[in-house]
Amino acid sequence: MDSASEQLKQAEIDEYDQLVKKIEPKPPVVKNCIWAFVVGGLICAFGQLLINFLMSNGLNQSDAGSGTSVILIFLATLFTGLGLYDELGKYAGAGSIVPITGFANAIVASAMEFRREGYIFGVGARIFSVAGPTLVFGFTVAVLVGLLKIIFTS
């Protein structure tokens, strides 16, 4: 009797799981990709516009690249503060994450929520909850490449 009711229960759970799987909304992958492509592409095209502008004003390629990053980061932190960047992110998905503006956005968004813990160990520390891991892995790979370069050229 007990095992029969348990089997019934299990069957109901299985049925429920299948129902959940069927009804659960699948992410609209194609639509998301189009949004990501258009928004991410536009951010990069705007970056190219800035590079072209800075180079036509006499900056060399590397300085123009740095200047472009700085401008994009500034705009992203500003629009994140105004709440507009996250609004864009709802539609753009990876299109607003992958560009360097997404890095700046993640820094501000994660820090902002921790103001109640203070400006030094709240905001000051949480700035690095996203920037930290990103820089750790970027630096580590770069140093490894540098060491390999020394080993294989000597």
Add this chain to the structure above:
Amino acid sequence: MNSLFMAFLVGGAFCIIGQLIMDLTKPAITPGHILVGYITIGAILSGLGIYQPIVDFAGAGATVPLSGFGHLLTQGTITAVQQKGLLGALSGGVEAAAAGITAAIVFGYLAAVLFNPRG
């Protein structure tokens, strides 16, 4: 005009890859993972000499995605290693990326302090 179009096309393609990774793996991959993954893979591809050719024809389409930041770190390191040897391996990356890193931290801090969180 052509450089803008190439940047749009290639930059957009980088973002499609990120979107596919997020949609097809569901909750496992967060935006933070995407950022760490892009900078890491960009730095590796740069070390293998694969990333520079993409930058050559796509411009900002390859330097604005965070993988371009990884590329910048690696190229800075390689250049500094050729000039200063071992010390350059440690100093070159940050030197090349200094403006971006400092801007992100300083502007990021100011924005987080000056604006009120929403939602």
